[in-house]
Amino acid sequence: MLTFKNFNIADWFSFYRIFSAPFLLALVWFDQRLIFTWLLLVSYSTDAIDGYLARKLKITSPRGSQLDSFGDQITLILGLIGLFYYETDFIKTNLVLILIAFVPYILQMIIAYSKYGKATAFHTYLAKLSAIMQSAFILWSLFFSPNYPLFYIMIGIGLLETFEEISLIFMYDNWASDVKGIYWALRDKRRLKKK
Known part of the structure; x- marks a missing residue:
């Protein structure tokens, strides 16, 4: 308990x-x-x-x-x-691009829950970079106003991270935490472990 x-x-x-x-x-x-x-x-x-x-x-x-x-x-x-x-006006203006980034993330969550019954916790380097960019963009926007270069960088890194996360889900039969990225996953013996 x-x-x-x-x-x-x-x-x-x-x-x-x-x-x-x-x-x-x-x-x-x-x-x-x-x-x-x-x-x-x-x-x-x-x-x-x-x-x-x-x-x-x-x-x-x-x-x-x-x-x-x-x-x-x-x-x-x-x-x-x-x-x-x-920042409603900014969101409305960029809704299509936001959805392009958000839909793969939702897909990744659905795949993880259907395979593992819970969200992933790979904590890859790309995920950490993506989290830094998201927090930087959101905080900058809230303290000042949205910054477009930061927004585009955040979207690009977020998409790369989501696709890496989806790839890792398919690489691991069982839920695993703290995988640094695809390169490290290829050398990770946990990938092949059975329940």
């Missing part, structure tokens, strides 16, 4: 991202753009901190990887909600 003492410091940073979601949504509801943006920045920062701590303290685990991924997804959704609410 899991209790509070079963979770480590890195897990609690992931929990912060998850538990802060209702509060961040309330800030959008009450049109508190600046406070929302600063607290979203804190959430994005905890994403960088939890992974670093887990590796540094050697407390990585499949559960921690899943918590981290779930916290990442929540934070991304909150960032997109803020962007949709505060």
Whole structure:
């Protein structure tokens, strides 16, 4: 049975991202753009901190990887909600390109859930780069205004990362966490393990 003492410091940073979601949504509801943006920045920062701590303290685990991924997804959704609410004209103008990037991501999630029964937690280098670009674009847009070069770079890297993620799903018969990328997957003995 899991209790509070079963979770480590890195897990609690992931929990912060998850538990802060209702509060961040309330800030959008009450049109508190600046406070929302600063607290979203804190959430994005905890994403960088939890992974670093887990590796540094050697407390990585499949559960921690899943918590981290779930916290990442929540934070991304909150960032997109803020962007949709505060930069509606930008979203409407670029809706086709946004959908071109978003549809493969949804497809990747469907494939992962149908194969593994849960989201992936590969945490590839490309996924980390994509997360940095997404957070940079969303935060820049919310603090200032949308930046088109940053937007196009984010879309391009996001598509590459999604296609890599889909490829990795087909490469791994069983759910696996912390795969650095396709090159490393080709050398990973976990790929061939059976249940």
